[in-house]
Amino acid sequence: MDLPGDFVVRLWRRCLLTIMLGVFGLPRIVAGQAEPACPSPALDRLATIRGAWIVRWFDRLAPRKYATSMARSTIRPTAGGCGLLERLDGMRGGRHFEALTLIAPGGGDSLQRVWQDSEHGAILLFTADLQADPLRFEWSRDLGDRVLRLRTTYLVLTAEGFATETELSPDGGQSWQLVSRQEYRRSGS
Numbered sequence: 001m002d003l004p005g006d007f008v009v010r011l012w013r014r015c016l017l018t019i020m021l022g023v024f025g026l027p028r029i030v031a032g033q034a035e036p037a038c039p040s041p042a043l044d045r046l047a048t049i050r051g052a053w054i055v056r057w058f059d060r061l062a063p064r065k066y067a068t069s070m071a072r073s074t075i076r077p078t079a080g081g082c083g084l085l086e087r088l089d090g091m092r093g094g095r096h097f098e099a100l101t102l103i104a105p106g107g108g109d110s111l112q113r114v115w116q117d118s119e120h121g122a123i124l125l126f127t128a129d130l131q132a133d134p135l136r137f138e139w140s141r142d143l144g145d146r147v148l149r150l151r152t153t154y155l156v157l158t159a160e161g162f163a164t165e166t167e168l169s170p171d172g173g174q175s176w177q178l179v180s181r182q183e184y185r186r187s188g189s
Helices: 005-031 041-049
Strands: 051-062 065-078 083-092 095-107 110-117 124-129 135-142 147-155 161-169 177-186
Touching (some): 041 095, 065 095, 110 135
Antiparallel strands (some): 051 065, 110 124, 124 135, 135 147, 161 177
């Protein structure tokens, strides 16, 4: 039986959101936290990024091959203020592109950022130190013969807009290559 594509996409999104919220909320439930943790003060630093955005996106499609695209993004509080959920929708290399980002407190002085996009599929979990300036989320994977790292930095956080840059290190952080830069400007709609 074939299911309509839109139904599968909606089901996939709901499952992903349920999993992401469970990962972040379950530790507090198990710990028997007496006072509500939400809305989380850990997200105050990112308060200006909430809203609707037009995104100018400079993206590496392959080594030494870059493209500029436009996208729309919405960033809203989720889970009673315990997180920020971004939905980005645009084009990449002439194909439709979607991405989901969930940012939530990671405990202590950290934030966690879950990222998934329609191009790669894998769910990546980044961590940031709340005390760092600028705010930089980092991810790494040990591939055995080398360590692959990604870092996404949030820059120039203002009410009118902000930027993010994502860099890749194929050698454990010895060298970094810019793989994307997004410039967010408030949407008029």
